[in-house]
Amino acid sequence: MRNIRSIYVPRRQVIRGLLATAAFGATSKLWTGCSSDSATSNSTTESGSGTGSSDQPLVLGFLYVGAKDDYGWSQAHALGVKEIGNLPGVKIVEQASVPETKDVQEVMRSMIDEDGATAIFPTSFGYFKPHILEMAKQYPAVQFFHCSTLWEAGMPENIGNYYADTDEGQFVAGRVAAQTTKTGKLGFVAAKPVNPVIRNINSFIMGARSVKPDVKIQVIFTGDWLEPVKEEQATNSLADQGVDVIGVHVDSPKVVIETAEKRKIFSSGYHADQTDLAPKGYLTGTTFYWAEFYKNYVDMIKAGKKVMDGSIPRVIQGSMKEKYIKLAPFGPAVSEAAKKDAEDAEAKIADGSLLVYTGEIKDNTGKVRIPKGTAYKMTDPVLDKIDWLAEGVQGSVS
Template identity: 50%
Template structure:
C-alpha cells in the first residue's frame, strides 16, 4: 500500500533461522486459479549451506499498527522455518526506488523469492524486475492476475471480505444511531469488495443501517484520516472503521470521542480498551510459510509446481476476526458465529442477487450469486446500496 511521507533511511535486517519447522502439507483447495501445466523437473532444493533467501518490502513502517506490520509479522513466521533466511526493507515508496530495492536484494543478498507487499509496486516495477531476473519469483498480495504476465510472477489473495462481513454484523448490533463510518483510501476492487461486504453484514442485521464512507485518496494520510473520523462522528456515526494502512489515528480518535471502533490488518484492541469491538486480520504467515515449503521442495511458478493464483479465506486460515471486545454483546457474538459457520460450510454467499448499488442500479440479478474469486467481483467498481459517499 502507499504512503505519502518521505522515505527515511532504512537498514536491511537479515534474520537467519535455525528452528526446525513442522511438517507441511498443502491441500488442493487452497490453490485456485489457472490449471498448472505438466510438471517439469524440480529445481534444486536449497541446502543448509545455501538457504532459501526471501525478500520482503513494505511501503510503510513495519511497526505501524496496520498493513505493513501485518506483513512484518508474517515475515517473522517464515523466519522460523529451517533453511530459510529473510531480508526486509521498510518505507519504500511506490516509485522506481522499489525496483532498485528489489535489484539490491537479488544481487547483494542472493534473494530468489520476493514479496513486494504494496499494491502499487506491481506495475510497472515488479513486472520490470520479473523480466529482468526470470529466475527470481515475485509474489504479490491482492493483485489481480492476468494471462500474459511473466511466468515468474504470482498473485495471492487473503479474502478479507469474509471477516469484514462478520465485523459488519458486530458493528450493527453495537450501533444505536443506525450510522456506521468507514474511512476508505482508494477505490480499487479489493477495497470496494471489503467496504461492500462490511455493509452487507451490517444490513443483514439492520436493513436500514447506513455506512457513511469518506475517501482520503491515499493509503496513509494521518491528518486526513483524523479529519475523516471526526467528520463521521459529527454525522452521528457511532462505529468507526477504515481500510487505510494504519488505523491508529482512526481508532484512538473514536476512543477519545466515546464511540465504538472496528479494526483492520492486525488486532488493535490495545488502542481502544473501551470501544474496540473486533477487527479484520490478515494471516500472511500461513501463506508465506506455504510458499516457502513448496519452493524448498523444488516447486516453482516456472515449472508449474506453484499455480499463478493462490486464494483462501476463513476456511483456509488465510484471515481471521479479532477477538471480541468487552462491549460486544452475547447476542452479537452468537449472530456473528452463526454467520461464520455458514461462510465456512459454503451456505452463505455474501454477494447474491438481487443486489443494487448505491445509485439504484441492479449489479447482481435475482437468483445469481458470486464466489469471492469470481472475475465480476475482482473488477468491482461500485458501492452497494446503503453506502453513502463516493470517491
C-alpha cells in the first residue's frame, strides 16, 4: 500500500487542480446551451434597434484607465459622466482601472453584449490602438467615442473623437505665471514626453514669453503618470534651482501642488480646481469640463444621430470658447493687473483674434518650427504631430 501511494504523491496537485477546474469548465459548457443563446440574441436586437426607441434606456459604457477617484484624468471624466447619469432614459455602465491590454476589448465586449451598451466611451489615450480599432471592426453597429483626435481616414467609420484642447488654458496660465514670477524661472513637472504633455509645456512657456520674453522653464519628466515620490522630489529639485512657479501635467497633480505650497512657491494646476490644496500659492489652472461633451453626445444619440452617417461629427473638439476647458479661479497671489490681462487674453482667444500657435515659433534648439505668417487653429491636425519643445524650455524629449 505504501508504494501505491508513492506514485500518486507528485500527481496529487495535478489531479486536484484538474478536477477542480474541470468541474468549472464542464458546468460552463453545459450551461452554454441555455444561457448564452438567449444572451446573444438579446444583445443583437438591443444593439440593432434599441437606439431610437424610448422605452429602453440608452446604455452608455465608460472605461477609465485609473480609479474613478484618482483626483486626476479619470476622475475628471467620471465627474462629467456623473452629471449625465441623472438624465432620464440614460443608463451608465462604468468600469475603472482597466489596463491597456486585451482586457480593454473584453470589457467593451461585455458592455455591448451583456449590458446592451450602444455607445462606448473609452477615456484613455492608450485604448485607441489597437483595442478600439479592433472592437469597432467587430461591432459596426455600436458607436465608439474616443477622447483624442486620433481617427484617420481608413479607420472604422463608427469611431468618433472628442477632445478638449488645453493649449489655450495653459497659454493664459503661462501669462499669469510670467506676471507672478520674481526669478524669471518657471518649472514644470511632467509625466512623459508625449504630444499632449509637450503641447501643454510649450503653450505654458509661449504664454509666459508673450509677457516676459526672457522667461525660461525647466522641465522634469518623472517617467510615469503616477509617481508621487518622484513628483515630490522633482518639485523640490526645481524649487532648489530657484524656480518660483511650477506647472504640472501628471495624472494627479495633488502632490506637486502641495509640495510647492510647502516650499512657499507658486503653482499652476491641471485637470481640476486645486485651490484648496494650496490656498496661498495656487495661481490658476486648466480645468476640464467633460460633462459638456457628454451631455451633447447624449442629446445627439437620443435623437437617433450616428457618427457612421455623419450626423454626429467625426471630431468634436473645442477649448475655452466652447467651455470645454476653463481656468480655475485665481488664487490670492495673482495681481489685479494679471487677472485683467488673463481675462483679456481669454476674450481674445474666444473671439479668435488670438491664436496660440502663431509663427514665428522656434524650438529650444533654435530651429524654426512654425514660420512667420503661419498660424494654426486649435483643431489643426498638424498640432497633433508636435514632438519638440518650444524656445525657452530647458529639457529634452528623449
